Amino acid sequence: xxxxxxxxxxxxxxxxxxxxxxxxYILCRxxxxxxxxxxxxxxxxxxxxxxxxxxxxxxxxxLHGDHYxxxxxxxxxxxxxxxxxxxxxxxxxxxKEIVEMQLNYExxxxxxxxxxxxxxxxxxxxxxxxxxxSIQHFPLAHRIPTAGFVIREKLAERHLKAELAQxxxxxxxxxxxxxxxEDVIDEDGSLISFEKYTRAPDSPRAYAFCSDTKYSEAIIPxxxxxxxxxxxxTFIEQHLDRAKATMHTTASQAATIxxxxxxxxxxxxxxxxxxxxxxxxVEEAKVIFENSEVAEDGETYLL
Amino acid sequence: xxxxxxxxxxxxxxxxxxxxxxxxYILCRxxxxxxxxxxxxxxxxxxxxxxxxxxxxxxxxxLHGDHYxxxxxxxxxxxxxxxxxxxxxxxxxxxKEIVEMQLNYExxxxxxxxxxxxxxxxxxxxxxxxxxxSIQHFPLAHRIPTAGFVIREKLAERHLKAELAQxxxxxxxxxxxxxxxEDVIDEDGSLISFEKYTRAPDSPRAYAFCSDTKYSEAIIPxxxxxxxxxxxxTFIEQHLDRAKATMHTTASQAATIxxxxxxxxxxxxxxxxxxxxxxxxVEEAKVIFENSEVAEDGETYLL
Numbered sequence: 001x002x003x004x005x006x007x008x009x010x011x012x013x014x015x016x017x018x019x020x021x022x023x024x025y026i027l028c029r030x031x032x033x034x035x036x037x038x039x040x041x042x043x044x045x046x047x048x049x050x051x052x053x054x055x056x057x058x059x060x061x062x063l064h065g066d067h068y069x070x071x072x073x074x075x076x077x078x079x080x081x082x083x084x085x086x087x088x089x090x091x092x093x094x095x096k097e098i099v100e101m102q103l104n105y106e107x108x109x110x111x112x113x114x115x116x117x118x119x120x121x122x123x124x125x126x127x128x129x130x131x132x133x134s135i136q137h138f139p140l141a142h143r144i145p146t147a148g149f150v151i152r153e154k155l156a157e158r159h160l161k162a163e164l165a166q167x168x169x170x171x172x173x174x175x176x177x178x179x180x181x182e183d184v185i186d187e188d189g190s191l192i193s194f195e196k197y198t199r200a201p202d203s204p205r206a207y208a209f210c211s212d213t214k215y216s217e218a219i220i221p222x223x224x225x226x227x228x229x230x231x232x233x234t235f236i237e238q239h240l241d242r243a244k245a246t247m248h249t250t251a252s253q254a255a256t257i258x259x260x261x262x263x264x265x266x267x268x269x270x271x272x273x274x275x276x277x278x279x280x281x282v283e284e285a286k287v288i289f290e291n292s293e294v295a296e297d298g299e300t301y302l303l
Numbered sequence: 304x305x306x307x308x309x310x311x312x313x314x315x316x317x318x319x320x321x322x323x324x325x326x327x328y329i330l331c332r333x334x335x336x337x338x339x340x341x342x343x344x345x346x347x348x349x350x351x352x353x354x355x356x357x358x359x360x361x362x363x364x365x366l367h368g369d370h371y372x373x374x375x376x377x378x379x380x381x382x383x384x385x386x387x388x389x390x391x392x393x394x395x396x397x398x399k400e401i402v403e404m405q406l407n408y409e410x411x412x413x414x415x416x417x418x419x420x421x422x423x424x425x426x427x428x429x430x431x432x433x434x435x436x437s438i439q440h441f442p443l444a445h446r447i448p449t450a451g452f453v454i455r456e457k458l459a460e461r462h463l464k465a466e467l468a469q470x471x472x473x474x475x476x477x478x479x480x481x482x483x484x485e486d487v488i489d490e491d492g493s494l495i496s497f498e499k500y501t502r503a504p505d506s507p508r509a510y511a512f513c514s515d516t517k518y519s520e521a522i523i524p525x526x527x528x529x530x531x532x533x534x535x536x537t538f539i540e541q542h543l544d545r546a547k548a549t550m551h552t553t554a555s556q557a558a559t560i561x562x563x564x565x566x567x568x569x570x571x572x573x574x575x576x577x578x579x580x581x582x583x584x585v586e587e588a589k590v591i592f593e594n595s596e597v598a599e600d601g602e603t604y605l606l
Contacts, residue, residue, distance in 0.1 A: 039346075063408040063409065065405065073369075107446055
C-alpha cells in the first residue's frame with residue numbers, strides 16, 4: 001500500500017523560479033494529507049498533478065507566511081471546483097481566526113465544512129488517528145510556536161498465502177480473520193491456523209516533517225527510526241551565524257539529527273534562496289549521514 | 304513620459320496555467336502603482352521583470368480573494384528583500400485588519416511603514432494626487448463593495464523649442480518658467496514669449512480599471528474618454544445568465560461600456576477558466592467596439 005511524499009515547494013521565505021514555498025502532499029494508506037501551504041501551493045498542486053479534492057487533512061506547522069499564505073486561496077478554489085466534502089485543518093492557535101476573517105469578507109460561505117483542530121505547539125500530541133494511520137505533532141524550536149509532524153502507518157493486516165489457502169479449500173469467509181492473526185475453528189471442529197495461511201505484514205513505515213527549526217536534539221525521540229525524514233537545512237555551515245540568528249538549521253546539523261535518530265533517509269529542504277546549487281548541502285550532510293539528499297519541487301519520495 | 308499597464312494576471316477566481324489571478328503594474332509619469340494582488344502576484348512580478356521595490360501604491364479593488372490574497376506575501380517579500388521605503392495601500396474597509404492580523408502572527412515587524420488608506424467603495428473620490436498624476440476611485444456593481452480606478456496624468460509642461468531658444472541666446476535659467484507657460488522679461492527689459500519658445504504639451508492620458516462588476520452604465524461618467532479601459536469580461540453572451548447570477552460582465556457588455564464611454568481602446572480581462580480561447584470574446588466585442596482585445600498575462604499596454 002503506497003506511502004509517498006510529493007514535495008510541492010522546497011524553498012524558504014521568498015519563492016524562486018526553482019523552489020516554491022513550503023508544501024508537501026502525503027499519500028499514506030489511502031489517506032491524503034497536505035503539510036503546509038505557502039503562497040502558490042494551489043498552482044503547484046495542479047502543476048504536479050495532485051488531485052486536490054482528495055485532500056482530507058491539512059497540517060500547518062506554524063504561522064510564518066511562507067508556510068500558510070496559500071491556505072485560504074486553496075480553500076476558495078476547492079469551493080469553486082465543487083467540493084462538498086469536509087476538510088480538517090490542524091494548526092496553531094490563530095489560524096482559524098485568520099482564515100475565517102478572510103472568508104467572511106468574501107461575502108459567501110464555503111459549500112463544505114472546515115473543521116479546525118488547534119494544536120498545542122508546545123507539547124507532543126495526536127493530530128489524527130484512525131485504523132490505518134496516526135499523525136503526531138511535536139514541538140520544534142523556532143521563533144514562533146512551531147510543530148513538527150510524524151505520519152505513521154499502523155501495522156497492516158497479515159498477507160494471505162492465497163494459493164495454499166485455495167489448495168486446502170479454506171473458505172473465503174475465514175480470510176478476514178486469518179489476516180487479522182486469528183485462528184479459526186471450522187464447522188468440522190478442525191483448526192485453521194493463521195500462521196500457516198498468512199505471512200507477517202510489512203513493518204509499518206513512518207515519515208517525519210521538521211520545518212522550521214533550529215538544531216534541537218529534543219525532537220529525536222519523536223522521529224526516532226522513521227524511514228524518511230524531511231528536515232529543514234536553510235543554510236550551510238558557512239552561514240551558521242545566520243542559522244543561529246534566525247533559528248534555522250544547517251545541512252550538517254540536519255544530518256546530525258538524521259544520524260542520531262537513526263532514520264532511513266534524509267531529505268533536506270527550506271533552502272535559502274541564496275544557494276544556486278545544492279552541492280554544498282549534499283556534501284556537508286553526507287559526511288555525517290550518507291543517505292542524504294536535497295528535496296526538489298515536484299519530486300515524489302516513496303517510503 | 305511613459306504611461307504603461309503591465310498585466311500580471313488576467314484570470315478570474317481560479318488560476319490556470321495561462322492566466323494568473325488579477326494584478327496589474329502601472330507606470331505613470333514615474334509613479335509605480337500595483338492594482339490588485341491575487342495569490343502568486345509576487346512570483347509573476349518577478350517573472351515579468353517588474354522591479355517591485357519601486358512600487359509606491361497598491362490599490363485593492365475588493366475583498367474577493369482572487370484580487371488580494373497575494374498582498375501579505377508580497378509585503379513579506381519586500382521586507383525580506385530589504386525594503387525600507389514606506390508603501391501606501393488603498394483599499395476597502397477590512398483590508399488593514401486582515402493584513403495586520405497576519406503580520407502580527409509572523410512575530411516580526413516589517414522594516415518599512417505600511418500606510419493604509421480606507422476607500423469608501425460607495426462613492427467617487429480621490430485615492431491619491433500629486434503634481435504629476437491623480438488616481439480616482441468610483442463604485443463598481445459587484446456582490447461585495449468594489450471600486451474601479453482611473454489613473455490620469457496631469458497636464459505636463461510645455462515642450463521647449465530648444466534649438467530656437469539656443470539660437471536666440473535665451474538663458475537656460477528661463478527655460479523652467481517658459482515651459483510652465485510664463486512669459487519672461489529679461490535683464491534688458493525685453494519680453495521672452497513662452498508661446499514663441501515652447502510648443503503645447505502632450506494631452507494628458509488616462510487609464511481606467513473596472514473589475515469586478517456587472518454591466519453598469521453608472522460608471523461611464525468616471526471613465527469617459529480614457530485612452531485605455533480594462534474592463535472585466537468574465538463571460539460571453541452565451542453565458543449571460545451566469546454573468547447576471549455572479550454580477551460579472553460579458554464581452555458584449557464590456558464593449559458597450561467602451562463604446563458609450565468613448566474610450567480609445569478596450570482590453571478585456573478576468574476571463575473565466577472555462578474559455579480555452581479568446582476568439583469568442585474578441586468577436587463579440589468587436590461587433591460593438593472595434594478597438595477591443597483580450598488581455599494576456601505578461602503583456603504591456605502603452606498609452
